[in-house]
Amino acid sequence: MVPEISSWPDAEALACEHMREQLGIDGARLTNPGADGGVDVVSASDVAQVKFEKTPTGRPAVQRLKGEATARGVRGLFYSLSGYTSHALKFGNETGLALFQFNRDGEVSPVNGLAGQLVVGARNAPVRSTEEDGSQRNAALKVASWPFRNGRWYFYIGLLSWGMLAFVPFAHAAIRLHRRSVAVLAVLYAMLPVGLCVGVSFLPETSKNQVAEPGMSILMWSIFGLAALGCVVLVRIRRAVYQRALGDELRWSW
Known part of the structure; x- marks a missing residue:
């Protein structure tokens, strides 16, 4: 059972676990606060940012993650407690960011199409030798x-x-x-x-x-x-x- 998400460290740990266990992203790990370009979770193929806030995430935060992901040459994933503004959703859809939303019970759900594709792709991934x-x-x-x-x-x-x-x-x-x-x-x-x-x-x-x-x-x-x-x-x-x-x-x- 996932413990209640009551702080930003809990939220970041939830995102990291979701990337590893639910999306099959190997090597996903938490970063040190403020020491890795503002992202909270990194792997060889992805970077993720987590927002544990009472208000919906706006476009500026999503745009910063896109810039960091592009500079690193990897995919960007965003996790938000309170969802996203319409401008943030539009930007994420246009630029290929996977947007997720989580609640305090530790449940994570995809918000846009790319996030949904990642979930479905991980579930249907065949086991290879x-x-x-x-x-x-x-x-x-x-x-x-x-x-x-x-x-x-x-x-x-x-x-x-x-x-x-x-x-x-x-x-x-x-x-x-x-x-x-x-x-x-x-x-x-x-x-x-x-x-x-x-x-x-x-x-x-x-x-x-x-x-x-x-x-x-x-x-x-x-x-x-x-x-x-x-x-x-x-x-x-x-x-x-x-x-x-x-x-x-x-x-x-x-």
């Missing part, structure tokens, strides 16, 4: 090593196109992460080809109506340098997009 698990995992790792599955193409496309297509990975990441700042970068890098055309029009011409070689070289290398700088910026963005996808692929293939 160790050998079969190993072969599935190796197959997933092999597929994940392809450039288009692990995000290496983020770097190739900008450099090989000499900066002309540098905006493509930023646009892809903006759609996947729903980040306005990344979308702004996509727009800025989409302007590189326009900048090239404008720059060429201002370069002096030779007697044969050809652009002077030194000026063209400086312009092209400048654009290539901006593309290389974009690759540096993309390192963390790529990790946020593809590490979570890789973790989900390995986890659900078992």
Whole structure:
């Protein structure tokens, strides 16, 4: 019998136990208060935050968890005693957060569709042999090593196109992460080809109506340098997009 949930440590312990026992998340453990980015329960594949409050959880708290989960490249789960506001529910549904609600009797129930899928998936998970698990995992790792599955193409496309297509990975990441700042970068890098055309029009011409070689070289290398700088910026963005996808692929293939 689950003891009455009367404090926030009780609530966090309940969430941790729910993740391990009901959702089948191996390695779920409690964090030290205030020492792990504001999350209360962590595992190799998930982070969870718990709110033991008398008022419904609002969007800001849910949004902070989403940011932390994205930065770590894992899935986010939220547990709330008093439920969620309409804005928090909408944000959770749009960004792929699993929202749960618990009561003082220790009962946990899913609030949105993703949370319900996790519960159903854990109940219907087949029992596999160790050998079969190993072969599935190796197959997933092999597929994940392809450039288009692990995000290496983020770097190739900008450099090989000499900066002309540098905006493509930023646009892809903006759609996947729903980040306005990344979308702004996509727009800025989409302007590189326009900048090239404008720059060429201002370069002096030779007697044969050809652009002077030194000026063209400086312009092209400048654009290539901006593309290389974009690759540096993309390192963390790529990790946020593809590490979570890789973790989900390995986890659900078992």
